[in-house]
Amino acid sequence: MPDKTQEYEPSVLVDTAGLPEEEWLEYRRQGIGGSAAAAILGLSPFATARDLYYDKQKLVGYEDRESNWVAKKVGHLLEDLVAEIFHVKTGYRIYQVKKMFYHPQHPFMLADVDYFIDLPNGKTAILEIKTTHYQAKDHWWRDGEEVVPVNYEVQGRHYMCVMNIDEVYFCCLYGNSEDDVIIRHITRNMAYEAELIALEEDFWEGHIQSRVPPPYTEDGDLILDSVRSHFGPADPDAPAIELSLPMAGSIARFLELQAQKKQLDARIKELESEMKRIQGRVVAEMGRSCTALCTVGGEAYTVAYNPVKKNGINKDGLIRLQAQHPDIYEDYVTVSESRRFYVRKSQETAA
Secondary structure, eight states, rough: OOOOSSSSOOEEEEOOOOOOHHHHHHHHTTSBOOOHHHHHHTTTSSOOOHHHHHHHHHHTTTTTTOOOHHHHHHHHHTTTHHHHHHHHHHOOOOOOOOOEEEESSSTBEEEOOEEEEEOOOEEEEEEEEEEOOOOGGGGGGEETOOOOOHHHHHHHHHHHHHHHSSSEEEEEEHHHHHHSSSEEEOOOOOHHHHHHHHHHHIIIIIIIIITTTOOOOSSSSHEEEEEHHHHHHOOTTTTTOOHHHHHHHHHHHHHHHHHHHHHHHHHHHHHHHHHHHHHHHHHHHHTTTOOOOOOOTHHHEEOOOOOOOOOOOOOOHHHHHHHOOOOHHHHOOOOOOOOOOOOOHHHHHOO
């Protein structure tokens, strides 16, 4: 177990037992919680640092754009069950403390811990409850080694720092059986913690308190989701804007990448065309059969060409539905909006 540089007790910001959600959110805006720490480090798969900034400034809620509300609610409803499974699996006594804590030296660091654990050696550990689906359980392994997903690891290390506790356990349920759980364990790393404190402090003072939005550095899809959440739907009547010099430089890089992609796309098209020709010749030899067998390089292969049927409605069907049953059409047909990004020469420049 690593040595602590100093002993301290976490301070209590508020008792959360029976606290209405809106009030809980207001208290959370007074600092940085564990789930937000990964966004600050650019390691969250769900949100950007700008999203966190918007939330703290009460512009757009940190989770307002979360579309998979069912998964979120299921996770909340199953929290006590997953904790009970952990208790059965380990034999450790677990308990809750319904309080929101903050670090006494770094009061912007908050912790709202799921559960605490009484360890056999008399010490206390933290228990974080997670749920996921079967296909996503592979995130808890890397190259065959057991790991904690990096965004959860950041959360755990943030909590260890605030609470001055040396161990965190994670229990993740991915199925409907007590055996469909993943249990992981990490210990405190003081060097990691010092860097985490510095990054969170820089974000809190340099962005939240200074009211300076952090730059977008995350994955493109996360950035686009964040932009849509903040600005809302497109306004076709809005005037054109003049891009800043740094952003104009980014457009130059975009055009360079676009040209490279065009070359790769052409090569991919050639490969796909050749693959399609081979497929056609093989299918012609198969005739009406759905399966063929062959040996390539001493390895046995099965070729399948199975029929796939699915229900759907084409454009003509939609037109007929709208004409003949407009009430049904209005009830079941939805219109979604998307935006297409492209860069082309202006007419003035092209001329």
